[in-house]
Amino acid sequence: MKRNAGVCVLALVAALASLTSCDDMNDEGANRPVIAGEALADPAVIQHESLYYLYGTAANANHYDVFVSQDGQSWEKHGTVFARDSNLLWAPDVFPDPPSGRFYLYYSLEFSAGVAVADSPLGPFVDTGILIEDAIDAHMYFEDGHYFLYYATTGEKIRTLEQMGKRIFGGMLESLFGDEESMLSSNIYVQRMRSPTETSGEAALLLQPSEPWEKGYSMWVVEAPWLLKEKNRYYLMYSGGPTHESSYAIGIATADSPLGPFHKSAQNPLLYSTSDAAVFGRKVDGPGHHSVVRENDGRYRIYFHQNASRLNLGMGRRYTARGELLIDDAGTLEVRLGDDSQLPRNHAGTRGSRHGARP
Template identity: 25%
Template sequence: MKIIFTIAIAILLSLNCAAQMEQFRTDSVLFELFYTSRAKGVKLNNIDIDTVNSVITVPVDPDLKLDKFDLRITPTAKVSFSRGKRNFNAGPVVYRISIQGKGEKEWKVCIKKWGNPVLPGLYADPDIIYSQKTKRYHIYPTSDGFTNWSGTYFKSFSSPDLANWRDDGEVLNLKNVSWAKGNAWAPAIIERKISGKYRYFYYYCADKKIGVAIADHPSGPFKDIGKALLETRPEGFLKKGQTIDPDVFEDPETGKFYLFWGNGFMAGAELNDDMISIKKETVKELTPKSYTEGTHVFYRDGRYYFLWSENDTRDPNYRVRYGTSTSPLGGILSPENNIILSRTDEIGIYGTGHNSTIMVPEKNEWYILYHRFTFPSGIHMGREAGYNREVCMDTMEFENDGSIKIIKASHQGIKPTSSITEKW
């Protein structure tokens, strides 16, 4: 049986995660060796060391040139090898690595150009928008790597092409929120032009309630309104669950704005014009069959698409289903086979869910953004995998009748949607 290890900066920074990793690592010398890699574009979280076949797989950003590539690994007192640039264009390169007390051994180092994960580190529950103000894409995730989802801050990332992402830093910290202390989860954002000025409304979970914060720029900083927007399950709902996982949606047919939310139940309501309160008389239970959490709504060709996640995020079978409706608060009709994103065992991808989607402006190109267990170690972590997730993106396509094609979760991800011609 293969023994798989992960080189993960975020995991090393978390004592809880480090303890988990220790269960799956028998050769700490190799682990520490490759952790020292300082090469730009190396996905340290996802390095895979196969000690049975003596193969080390190193995922890198797709745009890296590999003809003279240096992993920039620093030898230690226990390990020695020949450093320098290598040509990886022709395939794996053999390294002779000498480990104190174990002798010398040949290792094949394989470089893989992977677009996924799209963000460095541990993040989950991603939402995404294209901003008319910045002409950039912006991702808003849950900050992950905390046991029991105990994170207290949110960050954002921006990109001109959906493939190259910049860390724009912290956008909201719960220390600045008067009504909540922890469990910063699952944000959703929308851009709205009001009186000629762009405003950004950021809906998020904290202390298992839903709040809203406002900013004048998609990268924040966001200021909380001073109280929770939603605190309890709507009265009269048959399904039980938590008041979490907001999704905000603008209906292009009417210009109205809607909020959807719920774990265990799916609720929907029209937002008031202030964007920080709901029209209580419009609250409706929409819970479809096989629903758990993570509602996401988009509009295409006269249809309202509802996507949601099934099962627990700590379950390898966490997956995405969908249905459609003729209105934002209408009944949801689900196709017979409505699972569109799920685990891909043959390449080690598990726990795929809590998605959002994006359409490239002026093009009929759609993409789905989601999280998965961190690869390759997540599947070995048990329920801790649900606290160690990473954000990925793949293409989403439709049949002629409007149904969503099954999406194959991948390591390769997507290609840039445009060429970067300016500094950003």
């Protein structure tokens, strides 16, 4: 389908603007930040010895800090655990490895996925190098002695924001004239692992952008995979649409195996933009790139980032928010926000623990 040229131009402006960061964060009228004053995106939360550890993408995207909490609500900053001389360091995932007792940090650096290791969730993490080229958003899942690494990739060799901008612009121009196949697209894969730092065999394709909400004006995206197992069902949670657009949202796909095949839910998206204060209490804008943890009270919590302001296009003005993830007896997922208001089921008719099953 051809797109309106004016809309495409605006989308390009949004894409380019998102490649810069802003100094301050304004959360007025928005779902409350977990950590006030911190422009923190791509939150990864783990639990270790009754404490919670939160890592995320910094506003200047050149380091990862760690925040520690006893209850998931009040957080204390414990400083930098990993840094690089680059402003393309994104999307951390920290994996507590049961066999070794060590902690593995999967990082996205200049559109490739690497891994670092530490003896404590407080770091410092020592780099072991790039694990997978042309990959981002790596997430490790472990079950019954087997390791599975999930990640997103465009399948193209992109190393800089300039290359990304040119590729997006070229694809948008061609799609304007009917060639939608040339639009830049991101897919989700799974890679079997021998260990937290060694791959085994070839990666397998799991998800591609196929739904309207996953197809933005600047690119088509499924990314930020997170695997959750509940009652012998595997939920591959992911984000769809470009991260800088308000259409960015969270979806789910289910399978009977961590290797798939995964089937997208008819309820998608699970978490999406809204400004309906009567229903939600607070605005949600562009929610995505989340993590899930089962907290001390036995409930699942979902941590995600969202835009501080719909008028701002800078990626440095995203912050981390928190809600409760509910799973009913039929296996249906729902999200309840911090104000205890529950997200309704799909508004458009299309709508944990990483170590094995919940007890």
